[in-house]
């Protein structure tokens with residue numbers, strides 16, 4: 001292995017500037033490892049962005065790869081609403097977080113236009129919608145923003161963001177906005193996420209502070225092109241149920257009894273799948289892995305996409321902070337609304353009898369009376385696991401989960417990111433890269 005060369009790449013990665021365009025610009029093998037001795041077969045479980053990126057890198061190194069995916073499509077959580085019709089994929093948007101990442105480089109390389117849209121937000125509190133100018137006249141609102149900014153340097157007790165907020169005797173009028181900004185944006189709620197975790201993430205984050213909004217359709221088109229060879233290897237509609245790595249060859253079995261053997265396996269399934277034990281490992285994972293799995297948290301969520309015949313908000317508005325159970329509505333001038341509820345708010349939705357879409361409509365009506373009557377189209381998706389986040393007590397569990405076992409079993413996927421980029425698309429990609437490094441480094445040394 002050309003260790004110096006790899007470390008150079010790793011340093012770029014650590015700095016957030018992985019050389020993705022070079023990796024995707026040609027079909028030629030890239031000699032990251034000059035003395036490659038590994039000529040076996042790798043099975044990648046899961047065709048999300050981590051698995052696809054890892055598989056593409058392995059193929060580029062001349063490794064024989066097969067991806068096995070439980071659903072009938074690749075991409076995993078790349079979509080908020082996986083079952084949405086293709087013509088709606090250009091409506092659904094994702095945030096590309098940061099300008100120094102493999103994902104950013106990939107999108108630029110594939111000519112995706114990355115825009116930083118101007119934010120025009122409205123904040124619902126004190127019984128009405130407030131413009132930013134009005135909101136910042138309010139002392140409670142400003143204090144709430146100060147508490148959030150303070151998490152960047154927080155070094156107090158390892159308690160939830162909400163417990164810290166409440167300990168400061170902050171006003172309840174703006175708790176829902178605090179909840180969105182500290183919890184919901186991480187796929188959870190502020191009573192579940194750790195204040196220490198937020199501070200740590202801020203300090204180790206290397207992807208940059210720009211936020212670009214890109215349609216899911218554009219991200220998928222770029223990935224289809226960049227990961228074409230990996231996508232070609234996918235076996236769809238096949239859920240892996242057991243991985244036996246007792247022998248020198250690994251035996252992998254699906255829930256319907258299909259079987260494969262390989263030399264190394266890379267598991268990239270979402271954290272909730274690992275936590276609920278739907279993949280049986282033989283030998284079973286060790287105590288430290290099991291403890292790590294129990295300490296990394298992931299919450300369930302509801303996501304909704306709704307179309308109104310005419311926008312019921314001032315043109316140019318991009319986000320409306322609500323109150324109640326659904327606390328954030330991303331809107332546009334075409335009358336589209338995207339809304340999410342996670343963690344405690346998702347639990348509340350689950351406990352309410354009736355159609356979930358109706359709950360989202362009612363929540364909208366509470367802040368924009370009469371708006372629900374204008375909805376002409378709507379979709380809802382429930383996620384058993386949205387994305388992992390740092391709850392109090394997580395310690396270094398992500399590093400434990402990222403360790404390989406016996407040079408046979410490897411883990412990637414957003415939850416295994418140890419540098420603060422967990423819960424993101426680019427972070428998931430980086431774990432794919434790290435897993436490939438772990439596999440080939442040992443084989444080549």
Ligand SMILES: Cc1cc2nc3c(=O)[nH]c(=O)nc-3n(C[C@H](O)[C@H](O)[C@H](O)COP(=O)(O)OP(=O)(O)OC[C@H]3O[C@@H](n4cnc5c(N)ncnc54)[C@H](O)[C@@H]3O)c2cc1C
Nearest residue numbers: 046048049050070076077094095240413414423424425428
């Ligand atoms: C609603 C929502 C909104 C988000 N918004 C953003 C955003 O705007 N910006 C951002 O950067 N990140 C966002 N994220 C996070 C980002 O989508 C994820 O971090 C990333 O997609 C995770 O990729 P992954 O490859 O680790 O996992 P996944 O994409 O989940 O891939 C894992 C794959 O494994 C498959 N699988 C599961 N079980 C099995 C099995 N037993 N056998 C075989 N295959 C299996 C799954 O079907 C899936 O395809 C969001 C996440 C959600 C849920």
